[in-house]
Amino acid sequence: MERSEIFDKIQEILVDALAVDDDEVTNEATLIGDLGAESIDILDISFKLEQEFGFKIEQGELFPEGITQDPDYVEAGKVTAKGLQMLKERVPHFNFTDLEADPSVENVSKIFTVEALVTFCEQKLQAA
Amino acid sequence: MRWMWIDRIVELVPKERMVAIKQISMAEEHLHDHFPSTPTRKAMPVMPMSLIVEGMAQTAGVLVGHAEDFKQKVVLAKVSKAKLTKDATPGCTLRYTATIEQFTTAGASTKGIVELIEPSATGEGNVEVIGQIDLLFSHLDNNMGGVEYPEENFVFSESFKTLMETSGIEANF
Numbered sequence: 001m002e003r004s005e006i007f008d009k010i011q012e013i014l015v016d017a018l019a020v021d022d023d024e025v026t027n028e029a030t031l032i033g034d035l036g037a038e039s040i041d042i043l044d045i046s047f048k049l050e051q052e053f054g055f056k057i058e059q060g061e062l063f064p065e066g067i068t069q070d071p072d073y074v075e076a077g078k079v080t081a082k083g084l085q086m087l088k089e090r091v092p093h094f095n096f097t098d099l100e101a102d103p104s105v106e107n108v109s110k111i112f113t114v115e116a117l118v119t120f121c122e123q124k125l126q127a128a
Numbered sequence: 129m130r131w132m133w134i135d136r137i138v139e140l141v142p143k144e145r146m147v148a149i150k151q152i153s154m155a156e157e158h159l160h161d162h163f164p165s166t167p168t169r170k171a172m173p174v175m176p177m178s179l180i181v182e183g184m185a186q187t188a189g190v191l192v193g194h195a196e197d198f199k200q201k202v203v204l205a206k207v208s209k210a211k212l213t214k215d216a217t218p219g220c221t222l223r224y225t226a227t228i229e230q231f232t233t234a235g236a237s238t239k240g241i242v243e244l245i246e247p248s249a250t251g252e253g254n255v256e257v258i259g260q261i262d263l264l265f266s267h268l269d270n271n272m273g274g275v276e277y278p279e280e281n282f283v284f285s286e287s288f289k290t291l292m293e294t295s296g297i298e299a300n301f
Contacts, residue, residue: 059270
């Protein structure tokens with residue numbers, strides 16, 4: 001499936017799940033910051049992606065869970081090197097450039113962009 | 129006693145589908161305070177739509193809870209869609225049909241149809257689909273935030289047990 005086709009399907013899913021307008025769903029938009037997704041929306045979006053694309057998504061596979069509460073991964077408000085390494089292993093569909101430049105814990109949610117979601121689905125479809 | 133918005137479970141296909149009914153009675157106090165009018169009809173007692181959503185949440189919630197023997201704390205997390213096209217008035221019966229769409233360790237999504245059965249003098253009343261209510265439930269102990277809750281299952285209380293027993297369904301919780 002072409003990347004643009006994946007984007008179109010994801011755009012439709014996000015419009016439905018988050019009650020946002022089409023034009024708000026851009027590649028650069030962050031799900032939590034720009035589109036207002038809450039934790040339960042991530043579950044909703046996972047269900048909708050599974051239905052649309054026919055693959056299974058394990059809990060925590062799409063977006064990492066519990067990282068900010070783990071002292072191994074966060075220290076003095078910054079994601080540790082161990083935390084960054086763990087993120088790269090668990091959620092390789094994210095772009096870590098900005099988080100590496102400023103590993104403040106509030107920046108973790110900013111890596112969850114629409115583009116990352118498209119990459120995630122693209123990788124899942126290729127692996128299937 | 130929990131505020132129950134379904135009276136009887138009339139069908140349960142485990143992990144798949146549940147049908148429950150609610151008889152709307154003029155004796156219910158909330159109807160005396162809910163008298164909306166519309167441009168096409170005068171004010172009359174009407175079942176609040178928010179409580180119809182709650183009825184569906186209880187129907188679908190029991191279905192999701194039953195799927196894992198009520199070991200999970202099943203909480204309504206999101207009303208994905210709620211569309212109701214007709215008012216439900218005293219004397220009518222609401223019939224809720226909830227179907228599990230997806231089910232994982234984290235939660236479940238359900239689809240729901242609401243039917244309104246108008247009473248008639250000859251028995252079986254007129255049945256009309258009046259709405260669709262799709263919901264998302266979370267299994268609280270597997271929440272993404274990692275928040276811990278008491279061990280006791282405070283969601284499925286004695287009221288739900290009574291509902292199941294009066295519906296002829298075994299309830300071991």
